[in-house]
Structure formats: C-alpha cells, structure tokens
Amino acid sequence: MTMTREILVAGALGCAICALPGTARALSCADNLVQVPVNGERDVPTNTLIWAHGRFGGASAARLIGPEGEVAVDERFMPVAIAPGAGTNFPVLVPRAELAPNTRYAIEIVYDHEPPSEDVTEQTWFTTGTGPATSAPPLPELVSIEPGAADGFSGRMRWLELGFGLQSRLLIADTASALGSVSSAEDLFVADGAFESVELTPTTRAVRWMSASDVLAVGRGDCLIWPEVDEDQQTARFGALDLAGNFSGWITADLELPSSAEADEIIAAYDAEQQAQAEEAAHRPARESGWFENHNTGCSIGASGGAAPPLAAWTAAIATLLIGARRRRAHRP
Numbered sequence: 001m002t003m004t005r006e007i008l009v010a011g012a013l014g015c016a017i018c019a020l021p022g023t024a025r026a027l028s029c030a031d032n033l034v035q036v037p038v039n040g041e042r043d044v045p046t047n048t049l050i051w052a053h054g055r056f057g058g059a060s061a062a063r064l065i066g067p068e069g070e071v072a073v074d075e076r077f078m079p080v081a082i083a084p085g086a087g088t089n090f091p092v093l094v095p096r097a098e099l100a101p102n103t104r105y106a107i108e109i110v111y112d113h114e115p116p117s118e119d120v121t122e123q124t125w126f127t128t129g130t131g132p133a134t135s136a137p138p139l140p141e142l143v144s145i146e147p148g149a150a151d152g153f154s155g156r157m158r159w160l161e162l163g164f165g166l167q168s169r170l171l172i173a174d175t176a177s178a179l180g181s182v183s184s185a186e187d188l189f190v191a192d193g194a195f196e197s198v199e200l201t202p203t204t205r206a207v208r209w210m211s212a213s214d215v216l217a218v219g220r221g222d223c224l225i226w227p228e229v230d231e232d233q234q235t236a237r238f239g240a241l242d243l244a245g246n247f248s249g250w251i252t253a254d255l256e257l258p259s260s261a262e263a264d265e266i267i268a269a270y271d272a273e274q275q276a277q278a279e280e281a282a283h284r285p286a287r288e289s290g291w292f293e294n295h296n297t298g299c300s301i302g303a304s305g306g307a308a309p310p311l312a313a314w315t316a317a318i319a320t321l322l323i324g325a326r327r328r329r330a331h332r333p
Helices: 003-018 260-282 311-322
Strands: 041-044 063-066 073-083 086-095 104-111 120-128 141-152 155-165 170-175 197-199 209-211 215-220 233-241 247-256 289-293 300-304
Touching: 141 247, 141 260, 155 247, 155 260, 209 215
Parallel strands: 041 120
Antiparallel strands: 063 104, 073 086, 086 197, 104 120, 141 155, 155 215, 170 209, 170 233, 233 247, 289 300
C-alpha cells in the first residue's frame, strides 16, 4: 500500500469514528478528492476539464470516452493537501480539442482485481452544453462559520464548518498565500508533474482545501486538514473554479479554531442534547427498523432498531471503499 493510500484509509477510518453516536457534532471529511463533472450532469461547457480521482485506490488513470471512442487528453497534476504534512498530485485531464456540443461523454476508470478478468470499470456520464465557458465565475461568499468538536480516533478534534454561497463547481483555498497569483487552473498545475506524494510545509505551493460542495470543514483531528503550524488562527484565501478552469479571484477570511475550553463546552452541550433526545425517544413506541443519520454529516447508516452499527462495520465499509473495492458495474443515468 502506498503512502497516499495509507493516509486516505486512515483519514476515512477516523471519519467513520467521529460520525458515531457519542461524539459531538460529526462532520464531513475534508479529503480534498473530488470528481467533476458528476454522473448525469448536463450543460457541461465544451472546454471542460475532467477533475477525476482516477489512480487512487488501485485505479487506472481516468480516460475520456466520446461517441467515436477515446478522446485525446493531457493528464496534468495539481498538488493538494490530504493530511497534515502530506499531499498528493491530483490528476486533471485536459482535452486537446474542444468537445462537441450537446454530446454525451463518459469518464472511465478501471479498478484492478485479481484475476484481471474481474476488473471493475466505472463510467461517469455527462452531457455537454452548447459551447465553452469563457468568463470568470463569481467570487464565493462565506456565509457561515460554525465551530465543532469531538473525541475522535486519534484524540480531541476541533474544527470549523464553513458554509459558502458557491455558484461555481469547485472551491479551492490556501493559507500563507502559498498559491501565489492565480488566473486560471493552468496556474495550479505542476510543470512536468506526475502522480506522486507531496511533502507539505506551511508555505508549500499546494491547494490546502478543495471541495465540490458549498460546505467545507477545516481543523485539527481525524479526516481534517490544517496547516503545519502550532497556531489555531489562520488567514485563508478562498476562490472558485468553474469546470473549464476559469478562476474567480480570491476572498480572504480569518479562521480561528475553538480553544480546548470551548471544545469542552461544545461536547458537553452536544452530549446534553443527545441525552434529552434519548429520553424523549424512550417515551415513543420503538420501531422495528430505522436509519441512523447524523444531522451534520452526509453519511447515513442503516441500523436495526435505530441503533448504530458496530465500529467494525464502519471501518470495514470505509476501508473497502477506499482500497479499490468499489465493486459496482458501469452505471448510466
């Protein structure tokens, strides 16, 4: 197992633990690995880039497939953080020619298996719109900052959940202005880059956080990312990229993680809330089956009688997901 895969699995296992009942305010993992366009997406610009997480977890490099077969692309790499002190060169496919308008394409990734005859091919389909995207997307807007805390796999976790008004497709951020001047995605790519691990320092030129949603968790602890510094205060820059790699420019925000005392208060308040909910539930008729869904995470776990599954089930499910066992057939919308 490569260092990149070890970090990904460890972070995912930590996320599974911090999402269990009994922890305070479970969160969405900040793994910085995205894939866009997403399956079934329409009106994709004809000059889109393919932000694909092929090569991870025993996967092949992503390929772009059109009506007439494989589309010629250049594979570029963008350094992104995936854990404190560790990063990876994230792959981005750049088509050598503009895609046809109003046409269906597939992003294809093959997951290795033994024997090779059982390799799994995943296809993500999207449809282009009428033409290219040529103008810069609007600036992201930071609309909320919510502190969180929990006792995680490796100790006390402290974070901020940032909510954005994001009208574009990708959010990127740095600290210490490490990315320098950026006018488009081209400025983020590594010259003559390859798929490899990246050692990070506070000033390494890398994307510190990246998200394809309007919610981003930043902080210290399992499945969280924070600069390699002792300080809990950071000034960060946030910008938006559209699918074609056009860049919005930066907004700046001052971030400060909750202190240890504040984390204690957050956890105590959450535990009191959970206790009150448990007492209320005890007075309601029991259901034969149900779904446990934490109010602050995108994960839902099926459970009998409303109880959470054992830890072994969480860790096995997450590890299986990340170590190349996404055993689903090619899907089409």
